[in-house]
Amino acid sequence: xxxxxxxxxxxxxxxxxxxxxxxxxxxxxxxxxxxxxxxxxxxxxxxxxxxxxxxxxxxxxxxxxxxxxxxxxxxxxxxxxxxxxxxxxxxxxxxxxxxxxxxxxxxxxxxxxxxxxxxxxxxxxxxxxxxxxxxxxxxxxxxxxxxxxxxxxxxxxxxxxxxxxxxxxxxxxxxxxxxxxxxxxxxxxxxxxxxxxxxxxxxxxxxxxxxxxxxxxxxxxxxxxxxxxxxxxxxxxxxxxxxxxxxxxxxxxxxxxxxxxxxxxxxxxxxxxxxxxxxxxxxxxxxxxxxxxxxxxxxxxxxxxxxxxxxxxxxxxxxxxxxxxxxxxxxxxxxxxxxxxxxxxxxxxxxxxxxxxxxxxxxxxxxxxxxxxxxxxxxxxxxxxxxxxxxxxxxxxxxxxxxxxxxxxxxxxxxxxxxxxxxxxxxxxxxxxxxxxxxxxxxxxxxxxxxxxxxxxxxxxxxxxxxxxxxxxxxxxxxxxxx
Amino acid sequence: xxxxxxxxxxxxxxxxxxxxxxxxxxxxxxxxxxxxxxxxxxxxxxxxxxxxxxxxxxxxxxxxxxxxxxxxxxxxxxxxxxxxxxxxxxxxxxxxxxxxxxxxxxxxxxxxxxxxxxxxxxxxxxxxxxxxxxxxxxxxxxxxxxxxxxxxxxxxxxxxxxxxxxxxxxxxxxxxxxxxxxxxxxxxxxxxxxxxxxxxxxxxxxxxxxxxxxxxxxxxxxxxxxxxxxxxxxxxxxxxx
Numbered sequence: 001x002x003x004x005x006x007x008x009x010x011x012x013x014x015x016x017x018x019x020x021x022x023x024x025x026x027x028x029x030x031x032x033x034x035x036x037x038x039x040x041x042x043x044x045x046x047x048x049x050x051x052x053x054x055x056x057x058x059x060x061x062x063x064x065x066x067x068x069x070x071x072x073x074x075x076x077x078x079x080x081x082x083x084x085x086x087x088x089x090x091x092x093x094x095x096x097x098x099x100x101x102x103x104x105x106x107x108x109x110x111x112x113x114x115x116x117x118x119x120x121x122x123x124x125x126x127x128x129x130x131x132x133x134x135x136x137x138x139x140x141x142x143x144x145x146x147x148x149x150x151x152x153x154x155x156x157x158x159x160x161x162x163x164x165x166x167x168x169x170x171x172x173x174x175x176x177x178x179x180x181x182x183x184x185x186x187x188x189x190x191x192x193x194x195x196x197x198x199x200x201x202x203x204x205x206x207x208x209x210x211x212x213x214x215x216x217x218x219x220x221x222x223x224x225x226x227x228x229x230x231x232x233x234x235x236x237x238x239x240x241x242x243x244x245x246x247x248x249x250x251x252x253x254x255x256x257x258x259x260x261x262x263x264x265x266x267x268x269x270x271x272x273x274x275x276x277x278x279x280x281x282x283x284x285x286x287x288x289x290x291x292x293x294x295x296x297x298x299x300x301x302x303x304x305x306x307x308x309x310x311x312x313x314x315x316x317x318x319x320x321x322x323x324x325x326x327x328x329x330x331x332x333x334x335x336x337x338x339x340x341x342x343x344x345x346x347x348x349x350x351x352x353x354x355x356x357x358x359x360x361x362x363x364x365x366x367x368x369x370x371x372x373x374x375x376x377x378x379x380x381x382x383x384x385x386x387x388x389x390x391x392x393x394x395x396x397x398x399x400x401x402x403x404x405x406x407x408x409x410x411x412x413x414x415x416x417x418x419x420x421x422x423x424x425x426x427x428x429x430x431x432x433x434x435x436x437x438x439x440x441x442x443x444x445x446x447x448x449x450x451x452x453x454x455x456x457x458x459x460x461x462x463x464x465x466x467x468x469x470x471x472x473x474x475x476x477x478x479x480x481x482x483x
Numbered sequence: 484x485x486x487x488x489x490x491x492x493x494x495x496x497x498x499x500x501x502x503x504x505x506x507x508x509x510x511x512x513x514x515x516x517x518x519x520x521x522x523x524x525x526x527x528x529x530x531x532x533x534x535x536x537x538x539x540x541x542x543x544x545x546x547x548x549x550x551x552x553x554x555x556x557x558x559x560x561x562x563x564x565x566x567x568x569x570x571x572x573x574x575x576x577x578x579x580x581x582x583x584x585x586x587x588x589x590x591x592x593x594x595x596x597x598x599x600x601x602x603x604x605x606x607x608x609x610x611x612x613x614x615x616x617x618x619x620x621x622x623x624x625x626x627x628x629x630x631x632x633x634x635x636x637x638x639x640x641x642x643x644x645x646x647x648x649x650x651x652x653x654x655x656x657x658x659x660x661x662x663x664x665x666x667x668x669x670x671x672x673x674x675x676x677x678x679x680x681x682x683x684x685x686x687x688x689x690x691x692x693x694x695x696x697x698x699x700x701x702x703x704x705x706x707x708x709x710x711x712x713x714x715x716x717x718x719x720x721x722x723x724x
Contacts, residue, residue, distance in 0.1 A: 017484070043606040047613070047637055049672075058671045058705065191671065194664035194698065393488035400495040407502050414506060423510065430503075 005385030012380060013390055016373050020394070023362050024401050031408055033246035038416060040249075041306055050184040053191070054086050060190055061089035061166030062183055062262070066174040067156035068094055072101035074216075076110045078174050081216025083142060087183040092143050093160045094174065098127075098150025107145050112137045118144065122162030124273040127151035129159060153258070154274035154281040161273050164265060171282075173259045173312065177208055177218050182309035186262045189303035196299040199267045199289050202256035203309035204240045206419070207233040209316060218311055223425040228321060230432045231440040232314040237409040241306065241416070248304035252355035254290070256302070258282030260310035267292065278338070279460070280331015287339050294348045308417060322447040329451025330459075332364055367448035399437045406433035520563060526551045527564050531571055534586040535579045545586050555590060565592050569617050587618045600626060609641040616645030624649060631657035640669045647673055651680035658691050658699050665698040670705060683710055 053059040064082060068075055075094075082092050096104045107113060113133035120129065127149040135143050148159050157171055168190060172178060182203060189201045210224035224230045247253040261282065271292045274281045286302065293300040315321040336343075336359060343360060345352040380386045410429050413419065420426060530551045537545055554560040565587070572583050587593065596618070599611030612630060615623050630642035643665075646654035655673075658665075665673075684706050691703035707713060 014484070017488070044637065046606070047609055047641060052668070052671055052675060056671050056675070058667070058674065060667075188668060191668035192666050194666050387485070390485040390488065393485050393492060397488050397492040397495060400492055400499065404495055404499045404502065407499060407506070411502060411506050411509075415509065426506075426510075 005380060005383045006387075009380045009385045009387055012373070012376050013387065013394060016369075017394055019369055020398050023366065024398075026358060026362055027401075027405050030242055030246040031405070033249040034242040034412065037245045037249035038241070038306060038412065041245075042416065045307075048188065050181055050188070053088075053184055053187050054181075055088055057088065059087070059089050059187060060168055061091070062087060062168045062170055062187065063091040063093055063160070063164035063166040063265075064170045064172060064183075065157055065160030065164065066092065066094045066172050067097050067153050067160065068099065068103055068174045069097045069150070069153075069156075070099045070101045070103065071174055072099065072103040072106055074175060075103045076106055077216045079107065079111070079143065082172075082174075082178065083140065084180070084217075085178060085183055086180050087187070089166065090142055090183065091164065091166055093163055094143070094145045095156040095160050096145065096147045097152070097156040098148060104145070104147050108133065111135045111140045111143055111145075113143075113145055118163065120162050121165070122158075122269060122273075124158040124162050124269065126155050126159045126162065129163075132163065152276060154276045154278075157281070158273040158276075161265060161268060167265055168262055169265050169268065170260070170262045171258065172310070175313065176205075176259050177213060177216065177311040178260065179218070179307075179309050179311075182260070185305050185307055185309060189305070190262070190264070193301065196301045197264065197267075197293075198303055199264045199293060199300050200256055200286055201262045201303040201305065202244065202253065203260045203262075203305045204244075204307060205236065205257045205259045205310045205312050206240075206308045207236055207314045208311035209233075209314050211311065221419045223420050223422075223428060224314075224316075226316055227432065227435070227439065228318065229314045229316050230428065231436050232321075234406055234409065234429060234432050234436060235440075237413050238406065241412045242405075242409055244304055245306055247355060248302075250350055250354065251301055252350040253302045253304055254287055254351070254355050254359060255283045256286050256304075257310075259312050261286075263289070275338075278331055278334040279327050280335050283331060284335040284338065287335055287342075290351055291339060291342060291348070294351060306416070308419065318443060322443070322450065325444055325447035326451040326454060329364075329367070329448040330455045332359065333452070333455055336360055336364060367445040368452065370445050371449050402437050402441070403433055406436065523554050523560050523563050524567070526554055527567050530564075531567060531583065531586070534582045535571070535575065537582050538578075545582065545589055547590070558595070561590075561592060561595050564590070565595060565614055568592070569614060572617050584619050588620075593618070593620055593623075596620070597623070605635045605638055608635075609637045612638065612641040612645050616641075616648045619649065621649055628657065632661060632663060634663075636663075636666075639663060640666075640672070643669065644672055644676060647676045647680075652677060652682045652684055655685070655691075656687065658694070658702070659687065661694075661696055661699055664696070665702050670698075670702045673702070674705060674709060677706075678709075684712070688712070 064085075066078075066082065071078065079092070079094060094107065096107070112135050114136050115131050116134045118132040118134065120132075130147040130149065133145040133147070135141065144163065146159055146163055148156065151159075160171075161169060168187075170183065170186060186201055186203060190198045192198075207224060207229055208218065209226070209229035210222045211218055212220035212222065224233060244253060244255070258281065263285075267289055268285070271285070271288050273285075275284045275288070278284050290300075290302065315324050336356070339356075342348045342352045343356045348356070377386065377391060407430065410426065410433065414426060420429065526548065530548055533548075534545050539545070551564075555564065568583050568587050572580050575583065593615070596611045596614040599607045600615065600623075602608055602611070608630075612627055615627065624646070627642050627645050630638050631646060633639040633642065643657055646657060648654070655677075688703055688706060691699050692707070694700050694703065
């Protein structure tokens with residue numbers, strides 16, 4: 001019996017070791033590709049004058065789609081902030097997704113909205129539109145508000161696509177803070193491309209917790225004080241400065257954040273718009289668009305801008321964070337399942353041979369492997385067969401590599417955007433990197449496991465995402481209002 | 484395996500220590516460079532201000548302070564001054580802008596830009612082109628012109644912009660032989676540069692409307708619209724039909 005347990009123990013350790021080595025090797029590759037891509041990007045932007053498109057009538061038209069559900073507390077301020085973005089050919093479409101609060105009335109009152117017969121040109125199937133509103137005040141001529149029956153984020157975005165009159169759509173979360181020049185930067189890849197069609201472009205999302213926000217604008221970047229938000233700041237460094245940067249280098253990016261992404265409307269419509277059947281509609285759309293282009297052998301690319309363009313409020317309680325990660329896990333599984341034909345399929349090039357398997361083995365399966373490994377270790381330990389020194393050595397190796405990767409992400413941030421200029425902030429980030437494997441990572445793994453279980457139980461919902469909201473804006477007279 | 488794992492962990496920990504040390508050194512070096520650049524900027528701002536206000540005769544030399552000339556022995560200082568002069572030149576026109584060009588020439592900064600132009604690295608070449616164009620170094624036009632069809636997109640677009648910046652509509656002659664695509668972004672860039680130039684498109688516009696390069700045709704169409712020459716475009720369409 002003892003030798004069987006011993007064999008099991010050694011097998012378990014070897015299996016975990018082999019998986020870890022593959023995973024860590026992929027992280028190394030990600031680090032190298034991220035450095036190369038970041039260097040290329042920094043050299044490129046030194047020749048870029050974004051003001052070129054700010055006032056140019058030749059700049060492509062963009063429609064911002066901002067779905068809103070029960071955002072009454074901040075909707076007026078958020079819309080004001082979006083209306084002030086620097087871009088000439090801009091249309092802002094706020095989609096009120098059947099809010100139960102007074103969001104719509106607030107918009108009507110504040111922006112002097114009137115019902116209009118706006119042409120709905122798109123043909124994506126959606127819940128019915130109750131009304132479309134435009135402002136009577138020419139100052140708000142860019143604004144269009146669509147009131148519709150509740151159907152979820154994907155449905156609201158599809159309504160926005162149907163209503164949008166511009167060739168490019170920018171899908172955002174209405175409660176995010178968008179940098180004033182974000183659209184100028186987003187427009188560039190679409191204008192730059194000559195050989196390949198740019199079908200989508202993603203931007204970096206950063207954590208706004210702790211930052212100074214005034215009147216819907218980011219005034220000062222600060223590191224969050226609470227550990228949970230700080231750990232997510234670090235996590236976003238790893239995801240956006242390393243992960244997506246590397247995948248962008250390989251032109252195999254599978255995910256553009258739902259909080260801020262620009263798309264070629266024609267291709268989005270050709271692909272059928274956002275999918276209602278998944279809670280990971282942002283990833284699913286990108287995968288479907290790429291699949292559409294690959295299957296038709298059309299030259300295309302998906303670009304990525306590493307500049308901080310969008311700031312979002314991260315969950316600051318374990319409860320909300322758990323719901324978010326649970327949903328992300330379900331969204332990833334649903335997307336990978338829907339497009340499983342791509343996995344290891346050479347027809348889809350790098351996407352099928354590299355990107356898809358990476359997501360499957362290292363994004364989706366990693367929490368499961370980790371959790372199973374912990375359970376199996378406990379069982380083997382209970383049976384008295386655990387090789388403790390070997391277990392500790394393996395654990396130490398994996399944890400120290402994780403910390404190394406986080407430190408590398410901090411270094412990338414310091415050497416590039418350096419948003420947290422205070423040395424104390426860098427030290428706090430370093431401390432977070434050391435504590436994260438104990439205080440943050442296990443919870444994320446557990447939430448992913450819960451996501452898997454919920455999916456097996458066929459749970460479909462988003463889960464309530466209560467946010468604290470940014471600091472309340474100072475009351476300000478409405479200077480645009482007609483006398 | 485246990486020993487191997489321990490050795491691996493040790494390597495990772497050593498890498499971690501190395502990374503932390505590198506980060507600290509980097510931060511210290513960056514702070515030192517920032518202090519040094521601030522000091523140089525103070526010297527250069529008075530130098531630039533004097534140049535802007537200068538009203539000397541054609542052959543006279545611009546006044547250069549001792550401190551500034553001492554700093555300029557360092558290549559990094561020269562690069563910083565070039566960057567400051569470019570910022571100034573972008574903001575100023577007329578005699579003030581011309582004085583900045585004169586200062587650039589007098590201090591021999593053109594040699595620095597030419598060194599960049601000869602560099603094998605694309606970003607340095609493109610930077611060289613940009614500097615020479617903004618500092619109106621027309622004697623280098625032949626070298627820049629050759630790059631308007633360069634395989635590297637950034638070098639090519641900077642060279643095209645440089646030629647248009649220096650020669651306005653006449654500079655567009657690179658379109659006659661352009662075989663590479665002209666991106667929408669570059670088209671907007673060229674249109675903006677041309678909007679600041681007096682004159683109208685040359686007689687070559689008809690040829691560009693018939694170019695075998697579709698992006699040149701596209702640009703020519705925009706140019707006709709910009710200069711209200713739609714009649715020419717209509718004629719071309721009729722002829723094509």
